[in-house]
Amino acid sequence: MLEIKDLRAEIGGKxxxxxxxxxxxxxxxxxxxxxxxxxxxTLSYVLSGRQGYEVTAGSVTYQGQNLLDMDPDxxxxxxxxxxxxxxxxxxxxxxxxxxKTALNAQRKFRGEEELDAIQFxxxxxxxxxxxxxxxxxxKRAVNVGFSGGEKKRNEVLQMxxxxxxxxxxxxxxxxxDIDALKVxxxxxNRLRSPERSALIITHYQRLLDYIVPDFVHVLADGKIVxxxxxxxxxxxxxxxxxxxxxx
Amino acid sequence: xxxxxALAQSYIERxxxxxxxxxxxxSRSITDLRKAGLEKFSQQDFPNKRVEExxxxxxxALTKGAANEDSSGAPALAASSFxxxxxxxFIDGIFSENESRLDKLPQxxxxxxxxxxxxxxxxxxxxxxxxxxxxALNTAFMQDGFCLxxxxxxxxxGVLGITFxxxxxxxxxxxIRNRISLDDGASLTxxxxxxGKGSYFSNPVTDISIGNNARLDxxxxxxxxxxxxxxxxxxxxxxxxxxYKNFSFSVGAKISRNELKTxxxxxxxxxxxxxxxxxxxxxxxxxxxxxxxxVPQNISNQTYKxxxxxxxxxxxxxxxxxxxxxxxxxxxxxSKALLLSDYAGVDCKPELEIYADDVKCSHGxxxxxxxxxxxxxxxxxxxxxxxxxKILIEAFLGDVLTSIDNDVVxxxxxxxxxxxxxxx
Numbered sequence: 138m139l140e141i142k143d144l145r146a147e148i149g150g151k152x153x154x155x156x157x158x159x160x161x162x163x164x165x166x167x168x169x170x171x172x173x174x175x176x177x178x179t180l181s182y183v184l185s186g187r188q189g190y191e192v193t194a195g196s197v198t199y200q201g202q203n204l205l206d207m208d209p210d211x212x213x214x215x216x217x218x219x220x221x222x223x224x225x226x227x228x229x230x231x232x233x234x235x236x237k238t239a240l241n242a243q244r245k246f247r248g249e250e251e252l253d254a255i256q257f258x259x260x261x262x263x264x265x266x267x268x269x270x271x272x273x274x275x276k277r278a279v280n281v282g283f284s285g286g287e288k289k290r291n292e293v294l295q296m297x298x299x300x301x302x303x304x305x306x307x308x309x310x311x312x313x314d315i316d317a318l319k320v321x322x323x324x325x326n327r328l329r330s331p332e333r334s335a336l337i338i339t340h341y342q343r344l345l346d347y348i349v350p351d352f353v354h355v356l357a358d359g360k361i362v363x364x365x366x367x368x369x370x371x372x373x374x375x376x377x378x379x380x381x382x383x384x
Numbered sequence: 385x386x387x388x389x390a391l392a393q394s395y396i397e398r399x400x401x402x403x404x405x406x407x408x409x410x411s412r413s414i415t416d417l418r419k420a421g422l423e424k425f426s427q428q429d430f431p432n433k434r435v436e437e438x439x440x441x442x443x444x445a446l447t448k449g450a451a452n453e454d455s456s457g458a459p460a461l462a463a464s465s466f467x468x469x470x471x472x473x474f475i476d477g478i479f480s481e482n483e484s485r486l487d488k489l490p491q492x493x494x495x496x497x498x499x500x501x502x503x504x505x506x507x508x509x510x511x512x513x514x515x516x517x518x519x520a521l522n523t524a525f526m527q528d529g530f531c532l533x534x535x536x537x538x539x540x541x542g543v544l545g546i547t548f549x550x551x552x553x554x555x556x557x558x559x560i561r562n563r564i565s566l567d568d569g570a571s572l573t574x575x576x577x578x579x580g581k582g583s584y585f586s587n588p589v590t591d592i593s594i595g596n597n598a599r600l601d602x603x604x605x606x607x608x609x610x611x612x613x614x615x616x617x618x619x620x621x622x623x624x625x626x627x628y629k630n631f632s633f634s635v636g637a638k639i640s641r642n643e644l645k646t647x648x649x650x651x652x653x654x655x656x657x658x659x660x661x662x663x664x665x666x667x668x669x670x671x672x673x674x675x676x677x678x679v680p681q682n683i684s685n686q687t688y689k690x691x692x693x694x695x696x697x698x699x700x701x702x703x704x705x706x707x708x709x710x711x712x713x714x715x716x717x718x719s720k721a722l723l724l725s726d727y728a729g730v731d732c733k734p735e736l737e738i739y740a741d742d743v744k745c746s747h748g749x750x751x752x753x754x755x756x757x758x759x760x761x762x763x764x765x766x767x768x769x770x771x772x773x774k775i776l777i778e779a780f781l782g783d784v785l786t787s788i789d790n791d792v793v794x795x796x797x798x799x800x801x802x803x804x805x806x807x808x
Contacts, residue, residue, distance in 0.1 A: 185764050188756070213766035225761040229779025238775065239765035246766065279761075295765065 138163045138334045139184075139204075139303060144195035145359075146183045153179040155359030156195070161303070164331040168345055168370060169338045171356035172378040177338045178222060180356070181307040184336075185219040186212050199303070213239075214246035216302030218295075220309050220321075224288040227279040232291070235279050236261060240298055264297045268324055286317035293324035304328065304335040310344040322347030342374040355381055389447035392429045395557075396422065399524065406527055408502030420510055421523030428517035440699040440731040441641055441670045446585060446613045457552055457582040457611045460636035460667075461803050464607075466575060466796055468545025472497075475549050477558035477586075478528050483547075492538030493572070498529035498561050506531070508561070514645075514674075518615055522589040526561035529588070534570035536595075543792060544574040552582015552609065560588040566598035568623075573601040573790055579636070583611040590618045594626035596650065601629045603793045605800065608636035610665060617643045622682075624650025631788055632659035633797045634669055635804055641670040641699075651681035658687045660784050660797075662804045663696035663728075670699035677710040680740075685716040689784045691777055692721060692728035693808060703735040704745060711742040721751040722780050724773075724808075774805045 144157040153176045161167050171177050183190050184197065186209035197204040204212065227235070240260075241251040252260065265272040270290050280288050289309060296304060309321050325335060325348050337348060345353075345367065353369040354361045355378070363369065363381055373381055388396070399422050408414035430447045431438040472495055473483035479497035489495060502508075508526075512519050534540060548560065566572060578586060586608060594600055608614045614637040620628050632642050646655040661669045675684045690698040700719040721730040732749035754776050762772035781801060788794035 187760050187764075208769065209760060209763040210766050210768045210772075213764055219764050221761065221764075225755075225757045227755075227758045227761065227776070227779065229782040230775055235762070235765075235775075238771070239762075239767055242768065242771070243766040299765065 138165075138200065139336075140198040142196045142198075144183070144197060145193045146179060146190050147193055148179065148190050152193070153359055154183065157359070157361060159354065159361060161334045161336060163334055165352065166329070166335045166337065166348065166350045167352045167354065168350040169336060169354045169356050169361075170340065170342070170370060170373055173340070175356045176359045177340075177356055178307055181219055181305050181336075181338055184305055185209060185217060210242070211246075213299075214243045217305065218299055218301030218303070219305045219307060220289075220292040220296060222308040222311060224280050224292055226281045226283075228281050230279050231275070232277055232279050233261070233275040236275070236295065236298060239295070243299060261298060264294060267327065268293060268297060268320060270294050270320065285312040286314060289313055289317055290320055293321050296328065297324055300328065302333055304333070306335065306337045306339075308339055309337075310339055310341060318344060319347060342370045345370045388426065388429050391447040392426065395521065395525070396426050402525060406525065407499035408505075411502070411505050413505070413507070414502055417508060417510060418524045421520045424510065424515070424520035425517050425524060428515075428520065431517060437672065437701070440701070440733075441639065441668065443613075443639065445639065457609050459579060459581050460607050460610050461800060461807075463549075463579050464796075464800065466545055466577065467792070468575065469542030471545035471547060472530055473547045473549065474528060474560070476551055476554040477548070477560050479530075490540055492535040492570070493540050493544070494533045495544075496531050498526065498531055498563075501531045508563075516617065518587060519589055519617055522559045522561060522587050522617075525557065525559040526589070527559055529561040529563075531562070532564045534566045534572050534598075536567040537569035538567075539570070540572045542573070543790065544572060546574060546576045548576075548578045548580075548586070548588070550578075550580025550582065550584050550586065550609070550612065552580060552584060554584060557585040557587050560586070562588065562590040564590065564592040564600065566594050566600055568595040569597045570595060571599040573603075573793075575603040575605065575793055575796075577605045577607065578614060579605075579607040580612060581609045583609070585613045586615070588616045590616075592618065592620040592628070594620065594622045594628050596623045597625040598623075599627040599629075601790060602631075603788075603790070604630070604632040604642070605797070606632065606634040606636050606640060606642065607800075608640065610636065610638055610667065612637045614640040615643075616641065618645070620644070620646040620655070622646060622648050622650065622653040622655060625652045626650060627654045627656075629656040629789070630658070631793075632661075632671070633800065634659065634661040635663070635800065637667065637669070639668045641672060643672045645674045645676075646684065647676045647678060648682045648684065649678050651679060653682040655684040656686075657684075658784055658787060660688070660781055660801070661690045661698060662801065663690070663698060664693040664808065665696060666694070667696045668699070669697070670701070672699070672701040674703045674705065675715060677704070677706045677713045677715065679707070680709065680711040680713065683714040685714075687718045687784055687787070688720070689781055690719075690721040690730060691724065691781065692730060693724040695725070695727045697728065698730040699732075700730070700749065701733040701735070702747070703737065704747075705737045706740050706743055706745070708739040710740045713740065713743045715743070715745040717747040719749040720780075722777065723751055723753055724777075777805060778802075
C-alpha cells in the first residue's frame with residue numbers, strides 16, 4: 138500500500154525528516170508515536186502533499202505509484218485521507234456543500250457517477266446516524282464556531298463519507314474528551330478492512346486503547362528509532378520517550 | 385493660465401456645434417444651463433491626481449486624448465439577459481423605443497426619456513455643493529437618459545430594467561442624465577445595467593429623491609467593455625422614514641468610478657450602499673461614497689467586497705459626515721478586498737467626520753489573499769486547486785451577495801459572478 142524509503146524533508150531550509158523508512162501493507166494499522174518536534178505532523182503533511190515541505194531525498198510509493206508527484210487533490214482522490222490535527226475553519230462554505238463537492242470530485246475521479254442532492258443527503262444521514270453525530274453541523278459553515286470535539290467529529294464524518302484506502306490521523310486525539318475520542322476511534326474501526334490501512338500519529342497511548350494498532354513506531358528527531366507491536370505503546374507510556382529513544 | 389487636457393479642449397471646441405443638436409436647443413434656459421456647465425467645467429478640467437478625491441484614480445489615459453489602441457474593446461462578461469418586468473433601453477446613450485418594453489408600465493410609474501423632457505422644458509440645475517467637474521461636463525453635454533417618477537403610496541411590484549448598451553461606434557462621451565423621484569410612501573425596485581463593446585467614455589449622472597417613507601432598491605450591474613471608461617455619479621436625497629438601498633456589482637471597464645452621495649434629511653431614514661467588484665487584467669475600479677447625516681436618528685451602512693486578480697486595482701473611499709445636531713445616528717462602513725495576485729492592489733480611505741456626540745459609527749478596511757490553510761484543506765479532500773480557489777472566492781463574496789433582498793437580482797448577480805470565476 139505505502140512504502141516510504143529514506144525520506145528526508147525540510148521546511149524553510151530546516152531538515153525535519155531525516156531518513157524515514159516505513160512500509161504499510163493493506164489491512165495494517167500503524168501507529169507513529171513520538172515527542173513534540175519529532176516530525177510527526179511533518180510526516181503527515183508530506184504524505185498529503187502540503188506546500189512548503191521540500192522532499193530532499195528518498196521516495197514514497199503509494200499503490201505502486203510515486204506519491205510525491207501527485208497533487209494533494211489527486212492523492213485524496215486516490216484514497217489518502219488526512220484527518221487534520223487542527224481542522225481549518227472556512228467561513229462562507231456550508232459543510233454540506235463542501236462534503237458533496239469533495240465526494241463528487243472523488244467519485245468523478247474514479248469514473249463513478251456523481252451524487253445528486255437527494256442521494257447525497259441520504260448517504261450523509263446514514264453516516265451521521267452510524268457514527269452518532271448530529272447532522273445540524275451540515276448546515277453550518279465548515280468548522281466555523283465548532284468546538285474542538287465537533288471539529289474532530291467532522292473529520293471522522295468526512296472520512297466515513299469518503300471511505301479512503303489509507304487513513305492518516307494526525308494527533309486526532311489531541312484536545313478530545315473521552316466521548317469524542319471514542320467517536321473518532323469508532324470511525325476508524327468501522328472502516329477497518331483487509332484492504333484499508335491507517336497511519337495513526339499520536340503523542341499519547343490513549344487513542345491506541347480504542348484503535349488497536351498492528352505496529353507501533355517511535356519517531357524521534359526525524360527518524361524511526363524503534364518499532365514493535367502494540368505493547369511498545371504501553372512501554373512508552375510507562376517509561377517515556379527519552380528512555381526508549383536512547384535505548 | 386493652466387493648460388487644459390486634450391480631451392477637455394476638444395469638448396470646449398465642439399460645444400457650439402453640439403448645442404445645435406443636443407436636446408432642448410430651443411429652450412433658452414436649457415442652453416444657458418449648458419453654457420454654465422461648460423464654463424464651470426472649463427475652469428476645472430477633468431479631475432487629476434492632485435485633487436484629493438482623485439488621488440487614487442488617474443484619468444490621464446482618458447484625458448490625454450490618445451486613441452485607445454492597445455485595448456481589445458472586449459465585453460467584460462458576455463452580454464446577459466435579465467428578465468425585467470419592464471425595461472427601458474438606451475443604445476449608445478440614446479433612448480431606443482424599439483428595444484424598450486414599456487407597454488406594461490404599471491399605474492403610478494411614469495418613465496420618459498430625458499431628451500423628451502428637455503424638449504418639454506423640464507428644469508435641471510447645476511447646483512452641486514462639491515462643484516464636481518464631471519457633473520458640470522455632464523450638464524453641458526447631457527444628451528439623453530431617463531426621468532422616472534413614482535406617485536404617492538404606489539408600490540411597484542416586479543423589477544424595472546434600465547439598460548445601457550454601447551456598440552463602441554459613438555466616439556464622443558455618453559453623457560447620460562437620469563432623474564428618479566419617489567413620492568411619499570412609494571416603492572420601486574430597479575436594475576440598472578451598463579454593458580458594451582469597444583472603447584467609449586460613459587458618464588451617467590443620476591439624481592434621486594426619496595420621499596417620506598418611500599423606498600428605492602437600486603441595483604446596478606457595471607459590465608462595460610474592458611476598454612471603456614465609466615465615471616458614474618449618483619446623488620440621493622432621503623426624507624423622513626425613506627430607505628435607499630444601492631447594490632453595485634461591477635466587473636467591467638478599464639477605469640471605472642462609482643461615486644455615490646447620499647444626503648439623509650429625515651429621521652428614521654436609511655441609506656445602504658453595498659457592492660461587489662471583480663476585476664482582472666489592468667482594470668481599475670473606484671468606489672467613492674459620501675454619506676451625510678443632516679438630522680438626528682437615522683442610519684447608514686456600507687459594505688463593499690472586491691476580488692482583484694492580475695494587475696487590477698481597487699479603490700474604496702468612503703466618507704460619513706454627521707452634522708452637529710444629528711444625534712443618535714448610526715453609520716457603519718466596511719471594505720474588504722481579496723487579492724488573487726501579487727500585482728493586484730487596493731487603496732482604502734475611510735473617513736468619519738463627526739460633529740455630533742451621541743452617535744455610533746464604525747469603519748473597517750481589510751485586504752488579504754486566499755487562505756492557504758483553507759485551500760489545502762479543500763484539496764486534501766479531493767477538490768482541485770482551481771475549484772478550491774473558486775469555492776473560497778465565492779465564500780468571500782457570499783455574505784455581501786446573499787444580503788441582496790431581491791431574489792431575481794440576487795440570482796442574476798450570482799450567475800454573473802460564477803461566469804466571471806469560470807473565466808479565471
